[in-house]
Amino acid sequence: MTKSIRPLSPRTQVRRQPSRGAYDRDTIHAFLDAILVGHVGFNDPEHGHPTVIPTLIARIDDDLLFHTSRISRLAEAARGAEICVSAMIEDGLVLAKSAFHHSMNYRSVVAFGKAREIVATDEKYAALTAFTDKLVPGRGPHIRPPSAKELNITAIFALSLEEASAKSRTGGPADDPDDLSLPVDVGVIPITRHMGSMIKF
């Protein structure tokens, strides 16, 4: 697969631990597809302070999608103002010889820009199907599709991944050479997201 490297912008370039950054489309898409929830940052439309809201994310092509109530603060802010969506998945606890080198393994994406509100009915349907498929792939055709009223009270936004970067950490601890002889077990405790069997209602 070819890697489509996008140009760096000052705000997407990973500055802390730059070797952990990635900017190609395939990596960004793969990380996002593994992550259920994104944290959307915006300035409160009324009071101006930074606000971060967790919300289910989905993806179609190079757009990150999220939805909210048509009248939420998030919807109001996302109509025209700059936002930032940050999403991560925990992969492991990194246990080192020293307190300082304790860390986490993870995959994350951060995307900046102005979102586009999806208003065309067919595009709204497609986006909502992407959300349902994110929860259970292939579930879309089996459930009742959204009514006109439900579509109307749901605001759906697409944030282009044009200005996005991925960051990840993998592997064991990066201990100082002087610490290696200390009698402390070190390694990685893997973290996995376990989906159980459906509890029927």
Added chain:
Amino acid sequence: MTKSIRPLSPRTQVRRQPSRGAYDRDTIHAFLDAILVGHVGFNDPEHGHPTVIPTLIARIDDDLLFHTSRISRLAEAARGAEICVSAMIEDGLVLAKSAFHHSMNYRSVVAFGKAREIVATDEKYAALTAFTDKLVPGRGPHIRPPSAKELNITAIFALSLEEASAKSRTGGPADDPDDLSLPVDVGVIPITRHMGSMIKF
């Protein structure tokens, strides 16, 4: 246990689905203690746009703690400007008869305010121990404590939980009565965070 209810502020009051909100100290603390990573929202010190960074969180009493490099954008922003920390843990996928009523079960906390940078050496030690204990309770005494240099390049911030709220969703789907006869399985797929056995290095 008594519930210490804190006064609502306009920005902590849960507006969407207000019945899912909680404002007592015990709930907020319990949710935070179960969550490894918080998403810190701030305005970029140089360019002003909203930025959200995931980072390990810990808690001491009614302070939410996070750390970063002394010279990061996050550290620069957290020294004096308003921030927001949002943290959540996924508890389940809620599968309904209709696309509209699909949802997630979760526990989340959002906290607003200005952070206090921790500078006293003994308080920095205590905070870093809280982080190590968050990863593996009781690990602190077995590892090499931070050196003066390591302490110096680490910025640690405490955000008071005075202006915080919790929000959660539990239980099955909230289907419309008209949909109940549709031949679709509904229920909750529980999500758990599984910690594996340590892979030694």
